[in-house]
Amino acid sequence: MHGVSGRSDAVLDTAAPASRTMLVLLVAMSGLAPVTLYMLVPALPVLAGDFGRDIAIAQMTVSLYMVGLACSQILMGPLxxxxxxxxxLLAGFxxxxxxxxxxxFAATLPQLIAARFFQAVGGATGMVVSRAIIRDLYPRERVGAMISLVIAALMIGQMISPLAGGLLEHAFGWRAIFYAVTAAAILTVCAIAFYLPETRRARDPGSAAGFRADARSLLSSRSFVGYMLCQVLASSLIFTFAGAGPYVVVTQMGRSTVEYGAWFATSGLAYLVGNLCCVRYAPHHALDRLIWFGLALQLAGAVLNLVWGVTGLNQLPSWLFxxxxxxxxxxxxxMSNSAAGAISVRPQAAGTASGTMGFLQMGFGSLCSQFAAWLGGHFATPVPLNIAILALSLACASTMLFLVPRRSVMATEALIEQAEEETGLM
Structure with a gap:
């Protein structure tokens, strides 16, 4: 049995023939919030000019949006x-x-900043709940592949969203971006209402202790803590490199912002191809084996980058990227397989697991991004960035080595979990 407590066979029967529809829904739900974040970025200078405020104040439409993404996930997952x-999902959207x-209809920049915060709180619901839905519908060994498939489709949207935002602002003004986002959100709500089955029944108030009990159970599991920290630390590699990248390439290497953008796109392309390969190979390999394969590549790349930095070859963008x-x-x-492992430890608390993981990912990632920007702006060589990437890669591998139990222990935990689920269905 791979299901979640309270999931009916009707859900499986409904979801099975509509896998493509479900995939489109999952991409839309998980992608609307991050796409909305990136769409506004090209319009920030125009916002500052229209409202007569400093660009640093306009930047808060992005920074507080990210705070909203983090805060929402820790709330919406348990709900x-x-x-x-x-x-x-319907309430959030x-x-x-x-x-x-x-x-x-914001008349002032503070009004826009506040509205953006609540826009993120609502939109992040799709990010956290979509992972829980994947765990509801698919067995543990398929969750990583499905998350990778959603991420691969989402990456395409994220790559073109700044261009779409820039084109909308140039042709119709910055408010056109929010017309497009509002229309997309309305379409998503309609799709959820008509096409998304309930994959998790509401709990009986008399039999559920709620968030604190779920959180206590998850945090007492070495498997969950290990997988969660592995995913959070892996995502911090992206935030760290993105935070320092502009300073390293533009300031230290003396290259143009256009060249930096072109080189940075190669990172997104590699991440996209990695997710597509994960979709291809996940059904044929154990989840932990795929994680260790990724960790080996992370460590190899981080070590090579440090070697290039120490020898001076890293002063060329080609060696770095x-x-x-x-x-x-x-x-x-x-990232995809450690996320799958984390939300599979206690399937009936998949929302809480997903929300906790998403909250830590956004919170720790923002700190890493800020620290990396300091590294890039205060040093004349990429070596400090290389050291930070290697340190995070080692920490990521350590969580799997020292926290995630071996397969035999995890198998015992899975049998206990399955027995608890079957008891709950009786």
Whole structure:
């Protein structure tokens, strides 16, 4: 049995023939919030000019948006475990619609910043609940592949969203971006209402202790803590490199911002290809084996980058980014499969697991990005960045080595979990 406590056979029967529809829904739900983040970035200078405020104030439409993404996930995940996936998704995206309308009619920059925060809170519901839905519908060995498939499709949207935002702003003004986001959110709500089955029934108030019990159970599991930290540390590699990259390439290497953008796109391409390969090979290999394969590539790329930095070869963008592509290719295997492991430890608390993981990912990632920007701006060589990437790669591997139990122990935990689920269905 691979299901979740409270999941009916009707859900499986409904979801099976509509796998493509479900995939499109999962991509839309998980992707709307991050795409909305990136769409506004090209318009930030225009925002500052229109409202007569400093660009640093306009930047808060991005920074507080990320805070909203982090805060929402720790809240919406447990709520989806408690009340079901559909009602929480519908409520979250309705909040996003209302906040998007607030952005559309904002008369001052503070009003826009506040509306953007609530836009993120509502939109992040899709990010956290989509992972829980994947775990509801698919067995543990297929979760990593499905997450990779969603990420691969999402990556395409994220890569073109700044261009789409720039084109909308140039042709119709920055408010056109929010017209597009509002329309997309309305379509998503309609799709959820008509096509998404409930994959998790609301808990019986008399039999559920709620978030604290779920959190206590998850945090007492070495498997969950290990997988979660592995995923969080793997994602921090992306935040760290992105935070320092502009300073390293533009300031230290004296290259143009256009050249930096072109080189940075290679990292996204490697990550996309890694996810597609994970989709291809995940059904044929154990989840932990795929994680270790990715960790080996991460470590190899990080070590090579440090070697190039110490020998001085890293002063050329080609050496830095081609090696970093190896890191990002392996990172795709680590992130999707460690996320699958984390939300599979206690399937009936998949929402809580997903929310906790997403909250830590955004929170720790923002700190890494800020620290990396300091490294890039205060040193004349990429070596400090190389050391930071290697340290994070080693820490990521350590979580799997020292925290995640061996297969025999995990098999015993899985049998206990299955027995608990079957008891709950009786």
């Amino acid at each position: 989806s475990d408690r009340f079901g996936r559909r009602p929480v 309705c909040l996003m619609i209302a906040a998007s309308l607030g952005c559309l 081609i090696t970093h592509m190896l890191v990002m290719f392996g990172n795709a295997f680590v």
